[in-house]
Amino acid sequence: MDSPKSAGDSSTARIVVRSSMMDSIRACGLSGLAGVRIDKEELRRRLLMPQYLRLAMQDSIRKKDVDGGDQHFLSRGSDDVPYPESPMVVFINPRSGGRHGLVLKERLQQLISEEQVFDLQDVKPHEFVRYGLACLEKWANNGDFCAKEIRENIRVVVAGGDGTVGWVLGCLGELHQKGREPVPPVAIIPLGTGNDLSRSFGWGGSFPFSWKSAIKRTLQRATSGPICRLDSWLVVLQMPGGEVVDPPHSLKATEECCLDQSSYDVEFQIQMGKSCPRLQTLEIVGDVPDKVNCYEGVFYNYFSIGMDAQVAYGFHHLRNEKPYLAQGPISNKIIYSSYSCTQGWFLTPCISDPGLRGLKNILRIHIKRVNCSEWEQVPVPKSVRAIVALNLHSYGSGRNPWGNLKPEYLEKKGFVEAHADDGLLEIFGLKQGWHTSFVMVELISAKHIAQASSIRLEIRGGEWKDAFMQMDGEPWKQPMSKDYSTFVEIKRVPFQSLMVSGE
Template sequence: NCSQTRCCNCRQTFAAFYSCCCFQTCLYFLRLLQFSVAVCFCPSASVALTHFPPCRSLQCQKLGDAVCPLLVFVNPKSGGLKGRELLHSFRKLLNPHQVFDITNGGPLAGLHAFREVPRFRVLVCGGDGTVGWVLGVLETVRHKLVCREPPIGIVPLGTGNDLARILRWGPGYGGDDPHHILASVDEADEVQMDRWTILMTAIIKNVRHPELQMNNYFGLGIDAELSLDFHLAREGEPDKFTSRFHNKGVYVKVGLQKISRSRSLHKELQLQVDKQPVPLPNIEGLIFINIPSWGSGADLWGSEADGRFSRPRIDDGLLEVVGVTGVVHMGQVQSGLRCGIRIAQGSYIRLIVSKELPVQVDGEPWLQAPGHIIISALCSHRPTGRQTQDEGSTSC
């Protein structure tokens, strides 16, 4: 009897219910930790739930003010088998229709299902690229959601996990109990983070790259070249790239192969920051950073005070422009022995590229044709920072 406040199957009480617009059946959900919902099937609805098409939506009919459901995206290809294990674990703990395999149709299906929910949170289980994917789709469909800025938490399953590091979700997933992950999401603080849009225009006709969004950093030159070589190696033999340790080993191997090479990047680029020309030193890599973590946790900008620049923050509306002289310099930065060459800070970047060169956005590399590149502010978003036992606040 769907009008009862207790499930006719397990006799549990419920704080909310959804209506299935496909099967016209009431589906009751048991509240868990005040923000997520666990499965509780009425006998008449179990078949409908099992075969519920992912393209359909759950229409929210009644939610208490304190209820904030959790929408979970999992990349099962990240973190070796850990991504797949998390997908199965969360589908057991929560309603399976609020846990989405992001490799099966992307984030759109989950956001569509939650479009009428007045308050919800998002948990992304994957690397920085997966987080950026979700944020990008969210930006595209934001105007269609009742909750336009859901806070986003992270379970870091990638290789670098730089965004997860600065938000204190950790350098990588260590096999935490999924119950503990849900409790951490419930206790996390919200912080504002700048996001950026990158517009690329190629000089060669019929060569275009779509407008991109950046959360972490944008690199040109040697760091992007290493990322591109790693990406091609992983595409060639994906079964070998199942652990962060192996992935970092491949990065080291690729870097050693580039030590003897040199590239005068300052001769191939013209840089403007806030409409002012900025001369470039003799460098092999140019990196624009939005967060104080690069290359698996390295502080590329450095912590020393400098009267020329303000102290970087993830919500200051500024990008830091940094140069590296080569692979050895990058290794020293990642070892904490040096920092990058500070070049500028600004909110509007314009680059003129005279030759084809490798570029990368948040770890996603490609070869960019000569042309113009413009980086400007997109918006601020509210990711969640994880609390620690030593600190009650996680604002950066």
């Protein structure tokens, strides 16, 4: 595993959480480009690909065939075709945030071209990777110099929320897996509600009201911003039969589970009456069923289990049932806060069966610490009702629940300073709603539990019928068994994503 604190690598991805107002200003380049007039035609010249390449990529994607745009190369005319300095494509999610995407899409198409701005309802990012980029690669290998230069220098802008950004990053990850490098770096136009990924890399918490004048500055910054690195994390879920309820698009069913096999070694040795001191902490509490179902997904900011995911799940359903309520980030946050009050996060500890309160009743946590191959069990605090594994410093619309910890505290706890590219997740707990409210306004920090390079969760229902989980703001309902354990394992993806800094 890479060193968790390599000064050369991690210095490029230091995360500083800014206020929403300052984030928005910097996101649009107003601080660095204030007073600088950006000529529309000059910007378009820098971004616009030659027509034959745009049409070839478009046809390849539309036909889902790498060869689908060959006719445009054959009729391109002169071999000496100028290529753009900063080729760029934009993915836009018109459903994100306040749903202003359609208007923004038209503006972007005017500034660049229709073929370089993709509506995610029409073109999925994996289609762009498998057919659009592959079309460029094919003709670059066939000697087309323009295609070669564009493929090597192309950047991607995502206009959407954290879930949309993660979707695009995940699809670009296919390039790593198949050795199709370089991987395009990603810039962000924040259209979602929380926009924590956007905040973390300097693109702001929301796009400003004066977006028409800001969009040129945003594109300008996306062409020249420095490149940062971002860890991503694979979630492997194994459950005893059944199916996940309303799984997010980032969580896919798979035929095989890639769980750490040491758990099965322990179970086998227990059944054989043997001991295994090194791995004894992974003894399984529930029985192992004959049939299991498996899911996999990737997150970039956080994974959580418990009450926060339950509130998010209900809010998402409410917004989908009544889309007229989703008029923008501010109204979304107001509705979200109000909805959380109806779900029992504030009052349940006083009125409910004690067996249905904290996660301690259903959850066991094992972790691997940095540069350690052995699993270690960590206790679940009694009062905790939500547990979060966090990669960034920004959570819940720019909050920093882990806190800016003092060096002496870090040393006492055996922690290190947290960064987005350090190969570690910060694990913390949230108690009842009152505690969470104070954490979110940063009067106090969350309940620190551990830092880990890998995490194993074992959940067994007891009196609980369902648990709620979420990855980067995409929640789902997880069925639970009284007799059999459900496992969630989180481990770092071996390659890092590339982000364009908006600072």
